[in-house]
Amino acid sequence: MLKINQIMTIVKPIIYYSLILFLSLSFIQKDDALQGLSAGDKAPKFIAIDQFNNTFNLENQLKKGPVVLMFYRGHWCKYCNRQLEELSDSLELIKDKGAAVVAVTPEIMEYVDETSNKINNCLRIISDTDMSIMKAYKVNYAVSKTKNTNFRIWGIKLDDFNGDNGTNLPVPATYIISKKGIIKYVFFNENYKKRISVSTILMNL
Secondary structure: OOOHHHHHHHHHHHHHHHHHHHHHHHHHHHHHOOOOOOOOOEOOOOEEEEOOOOEEEHHHHHOOOOEEEEEOOOOOOHHHHHHHHHHHHOHHHHHHOOOEEEEEEOOOHHHHHHHHHHOOOOOEEEEOOOOHHHHHOOOEEEOOHHHHHHHHHOOOOHHHHHHHHOOEEEOOOEEEEOOOOEEEEEEOOOOOOOOOOHHHHHHOO
16 A cells, blocks of 8 residues: 555646646636727728628718727627617617717628618628628637537527638627727627626717
């Protein structure tokens, strides 16, 4: 039978290297964590087509007033739908501040139209088919295989909903962009259940 000191001689290196591995993985995870853009950053310009087949040019829109740019995951996300409904219900209050709202999603236009119909076509929605806008605003991430498998079990088929964007989603962030093209306020939370309130948007316009 092994004595206590012999057991400790064997176990100590295992504990030591396990701790080193854990810390290494922790730092990697921290470095790779999504952060998005920050208040004070210059908002990346983009031109895209909305669900009405009209061109949305951020630079031109900012000449008219600030822009509330929000990202949502898809028509299947109840938290996204709730946020879009709240925004559409409060759109006049936002317009009274001279601002415009535009939503961006990785979904193909078929599902953008479905979402648009749910909110009575009140908001302009852009299908970010190549993820260029999501990447520019640093909100995109790849869904893990395990998570995607769970999604499919729940009937959420990202490959079908997102087309060429596959299993990539955005953090449901919101950027408030001033007329000068500077990001004035950022709501960025990787917890998809957390969303910016309309009152916070109004206070920061």
